[in-house]
Amino acid sequence: MYRSVLFLLLALALMGSMLSRTNAADQAKLYQKVAAASFEVHANGRLAGSGWFAPEKGWAFTAFHVVGSRNKALELHNGKKSWKAVVHAIYPLYDVALLKVEGETPEGLAFEEQFSPVGEELYLYGAPLYRHGVWLPGRVARPDLTYEWMAELKGAIGCFHVAGHAPKGVSGGPWVNSQGELVGLQSGTMSLGNAQQGISFVTPASAMIALLETKKDFPVLSLGCAFEELAEQPPSFLNKLSKEQTGVVLKVVMQDGPLGKAGLQDGDILVSLDGVELKTRNDAYAAVQKLDSKKPAKLVVLRAGDQAKILELAPVKLF
Incomplete structure (x- = not known):
């Protein structure tokens, strides 16, 4: 009996170790997929935020508060590759800017098919505080949309909450699920003074879908x-x-x-x-x-x- 229990415990431990290694391998593949479809936003030579390529060639997204205006010229950097882009249309209520990109763009991120349930694990890719290619975890923290005041825009944004930190620099970066589907765009954070409270404000995929379909401003x-x-x-x-x-x-x-x-x-x-x-x-x-x-x-x-x-x-x- 003792040997049987010991054998069972050893088997469970081995299975747990194998699952952990499998999860790490899956994470590495997911990271590479999202990294290839993402970029850093540079304005006048300065790193301003993060962003990602849309599923439609020639288009990309970042946060509106990162770029601040229409028709603004930008440079997008992904490792050794770079592209010129311009702000084509905006959706300020959801803090989203649609970028028109010059030249051939890589395969973009597909949109999620339905709103992620509470508790689903998500991942954010971006450039926090001038560091490059950082992968940050989080979980969906509420089942519906809400509104949050954003001082930079002098107005409220529509968003959902993610339990996870999002340092400065990752604004505009993609939040994806475990399948690599685009769930939302990083916008702001819940803060008291300068202290983040561990809740991120994330623009839903539906706002980007609407902007990409119309390619026109939303008032x-x-x-x-x-x-x-x-x-x-x-x-x-x-x-x-x-x-x-x-x-x-x-x-x-x-x-x-x-x-x-x-x-x-x-x-x-x-x-x-x-x-x-x-x-x-x-x-x-x-x-x-x-x-x-x-x-x-x-x-x-x-x-x-x-x-x-x-x-x-x-x-x-x-x-």
Whole structure:
């Protein structure tokens, strides 16, 4: 009996070792595949971020905040190879830029066929802090899309969360699954001050598919502010409100934006937008994108200690 148990334990240990070596070999092949389809983005001789080649020849992607504008001339570097490229179209709501690349491009990354489930292991390829060809692991951390404020764009981005670190320099890099399919593009990170919190903001593949199909800009609307939820606020703020109060709190109100020009300020509460009651930041950001820049929307706004008031104003198009 003792010998049988010992033999079983040794067999399991051997199998585990073999599986580990097989996984490492698969990882090495996956790394080489993704590395061949990726590049570093250089602007005016400086390494600005990462990117990857689309499945359609002659096209590539990076993060919009990496390049910052349309028609910008870039150089793409992959080892000893380099290409000239220009920003052809943008989708700022998802922090994506479509690049038109000169010359023959390598085989690109295929898009995933369906949204990755929570817990699926993903891998990010990029150039963190001027280091080259780095492979970083992560896992899908939520089952749906959300919105996150991005200061560089002065607006919110649509994304999903990945549990994994993404240092500066990997923006625009590809997140792939174990089959090497493109799951998303690295955009931003959850941070407190300068300290990352281990959550990455990743643009979904659907945004890149739409941009590649149309090859045209997608507009993004803004009221000129960020939104926070009531549950995020300190007791000194909440104590001034009734327990039944709903809405989202205005933050980073830009004086030259629609809300700033209307006299609103940080700390005001947006209760509803064009008849849509707001409870979460996602409610607010999604409602803004459904507005019309040529048609005023009705806002119900509350300032602590004052009566709610109704405003009518239109959002503006960014970029």
